[in-house]
Amino acid sequence: MSKVGDDRNKQGHVCMLVRTSVLRNPRVVKQAASLVRAGWRVTVVSAGMPGESALYERHPDGFEIRRTRQGWLGRWRRRRQEKRRAGAGQGGSAPAPYRPGRSRLMMVLLRRFMILLRMLPLLRRARPDIVLAHNVNTLLTGWLGARLCGARLVYDAHEVNLDREGYYQKLRGLIRVIEGCVMPRCDLTITTTAMRARHFRRVYGLKDAPLVFANFPRRVVAEAGDRLREQLGLGPEAVIALYQGGLQEGRGLHNMVRAVARVPGVELVFMGGGAQQASLAALADELGVARRVHFPGAVPLEELAAYTASADIGLQLLRNTCFNHYSTDSNKLFEYALSGLPVIASDFPEIRRYVRRHDFGLLVNPHDVDAIAGALSHLASDAGLRRRLAANARAAAPSLTWEAVEDDYVGQLARLL
Numbered sequence: 001m002s003k004v005g006d007d008r009n010k011q012g013h014v015c016m017l018v019r020t021s022v023l024r025n026p027r028v029v030k031q032a033a034s035l036v037r038a039g040w041r042v043t044v045v046s047a048g049m050p051g052e053s054a055l056y057e058r059h060p061d062g063f064e065i066r067r068t069r070q071g072w073l074g075r076w077r078r079r080r081q082e083k084r085r086a087g088a089g090q091g092g093s094a095p096a097p098y099r100p101g102r103s104r105l106m107m108v109l110l111r112r113f114m115i116l117l118r119m120l121p122l123l124r125r126a127r128p129d130i131v132l133a134h135n136v137n138t139l140l141t142g143w144l145g146a147r148l149c150g151a152r153l154v155y156d157a158h159e160v161n162l163d164r165e166g167y168y169q170k171l172r173g174l175i176r177v178i179e180g181c182v183m184p185r186c187d188l189t190i191t192t193t194a195m196r197a198r199h200f201r202r203v204y205g206l207k208d209a210p211l212v213f214a215n216f217p218r219r220v221v222a223e224a225g226d227r228l229r230e231q232l233g234l235g236p237e238a239v240i241a242l243y244q245g246g247l248q249e250g251r252g253l254h255n256m257v258r259a260v261a262r263v264p265g266v267e268l269v270f271m272g273g274g275a276q277q278a279s280l281a282a283l284a285d286e287l288g289v290a291r292r293v294h295f296p297g298a299v300p301l302e303e304l305a306a307y308t309a310s311a312d313i314g315l316q317l318l319r320n321t322c323f324n325h326y327s328t329d330s331n332k333l334f335e336y337a338l339s340g341l342p343v344i345a346s347d348f349p350e351i352r353r354y355v356r357r358h359d360f361g362l363l364v365n366p367h368d369v370d371a372i373a374g375a376l377s378h379l380a381s382d383a384g385l386r387r388r389l390a391a392n393a394r395a396a397a398p399s400l401t402w403e404a405v406e407d408d409y410v411g412q413l414a415r416l417l
Helices: 026-037 072-091 102-126 136-149 167-185 194-204 227-232 253-260 277-286 301-309 331-338 349-358 369-381 383-400 406-415
Strands: 013-018 041-046 056-058 064-067 130-134 152-157 188-191 239-244 266-271 313-316 343-346 361-364
Touching: 013 026, 013 102, 013 136, 026 041, 026 130, 026 406, 041 102, 102 136, 130 136, 136 152, 136 167, 152 167, 167 194, 188 194, 188 406, 194 349, 227 239, 227 266, 227 301, 239 253, 239 301, 239 369, 253 266, 253 277, 253 369, 266 301, 301 331, 313 331, 313 369, 331 343, 331 349, 331 383, 343 349, 343 369, 349 361, 349 383, 361 369, 369 383
Parallel strands: 013 041, 013 130, 041 064, 130 152, 152 188, 239 266, 239 313, 313 343, 343 361
Antiparallel strands: 056 064
16 A cells, blocks of 8 residues: 555655646656655646647646647647548548658657747746656756756656657657756656666666656556447457557557457457557458457546456557567556456567566567467467466556555655755
């Protein structure tokens, strides 16, 4: 049981910087809520995103959210996104991956620079004791803001942006300069896995490796039920393999469809939405398994655990397309464990460490459809094995939650004061 609510002798004011939506960033919300319960004042400064018009908001967990105004560049970007989505809808296929050319990339950089400039006055008015920059796109603003306020600087590197899918490849030089100059000057650095911590220490010559706080989810109680079976009209004999999350590139989603096509009796459920849905549906139709591949869409966050627990197998098959993927621990993996699901997961170092230590799943090469199909067939045909791995997942769950590490997290920030 967490004790953060009992330790109020080290109160301070933390200002977190986030370029994306606060409400869609569980890592930021978890950290802010833990600090508030420990008696801290927390202000989150974020960019104004579409659908989030309020410049000020108090989150139910007790922290403040202050947003920058959207400028003309933000409106320009939103119109371009709407046109891309409309074009994809008319063509009946998913939009192409967003990989901007040089001129568009310059517009992206200019827009981000303007957002970061608008964050500075909000940060300076907050006058925090600690500035916490979430990810590299707020690190420079965090450093400038900390200097202006005389505050301590903390950097939480959610990702390895030097080797990450998407147009980040075109920004590697700029990212290396920003992180290389600022990280050694931070009072505290944090990341999500030990492998990433070693990477940052080696690449930037840090005296100490960043502290590791994994992407553990909040503890939830999820009892196994029949929500998915009832919603999809499936019988008790069906074995449900679940993928929850965005339908995006690099997640191994098409290989899931190919593998299920080779294993009769397995129903594949994609719980979420995204650009890959049209091509996944087309592939399922081509392979003759459209009736066994389901797209129920996203569900409210508070109901997600109950839906997850009603599946039989959790799939996490992130592909080895970049170091950011290879070094991840995957919050999806922990969410499956909390719901008592045996998993079939990518055989990557950090993922392997958790799955083998707690023995709650099978590891495969995510690029090998035969291996994925073999693991699916093995679990689908062996109910006893599924029950044993599920029991192991439930036993491991308490140690794979944010509550298991939040005391240490709050304590590390308290030491800076």
